[in-house]
Amino acid sequence: MALPIDISAEIRFKTARSGGKGGQNVNKVESMVEGSLDIRQSSILNDDQKAMVLQKLRNRINLAGELQVRSQMHRSQLSNKTEVIRKMAELIERALKKEKPRLASRPTVASKKRRLESKKINSEHKQNRRRIKE
Numbered sequence: 714m715a716l717p718i719d720i721s722a723e724i725r726f727k728t729a730r731s732g733g734k735g736g737q738n739v740n741k742v743e744s745m746v747e748g749s750l751d752i753r754q755s756s757i758l759n760d761d762q763k764a765m766v767l768q769k770l771r772n773r774i775n776l777a778g779e780l781q782v783r784s785q786m787h788r789s790q791l792s793n794k795t796e797v798i799r800k801m802a803e804l805i806e807r808a809l810k811k812e813k814p815r816l817a818s819r820p821t822v823a824s825k826k827r828r829l830e831s832k833k834i835n836s837e838h839k840q841n842r843r844r845i846k847e
Contacts (some may be wrong), residue, residue: 720805721798723755724748731785731793746783748797753778762809769808780804 731745737844744759752758752774767774774780783808820828 720750720755720757720802723757724750724801726794728790740795743756744788744790745788746793746797747781747783748801749796750801751779758805762816763801766805766808770804774805783830789826800803818825 725748728743728750729747730743730759752763755763758766761844766780767778770780773782778786780801782800784793784800786796787793
């Protein structure tokens, strides 16, 4: 899922030491990569796209208006960097996709008939549970 526009030029990267497996590699190499993209200042997205992204990704955007994504999945910094770019592109692509409105439909005659039949059967079960009056 590649974005038609390349956002990698506007992403600011920050590295840190990664946790997890890796032995001594974890303790000395900064392999975790965190990328942040300032949505409001982006020159790639137009105003309508910015509004859509800000609205749909509001839970992932901080108070400064930056979309932040981090990756520490791989042992190499370069792999984590490409993973951050891929994740961010995927998030923005999903946010820019317009959702189709749901069209309301009516129940069919057959489904109404089945529903009434099941109600009737259920009613009979409950009738059979009652005490018999003498």
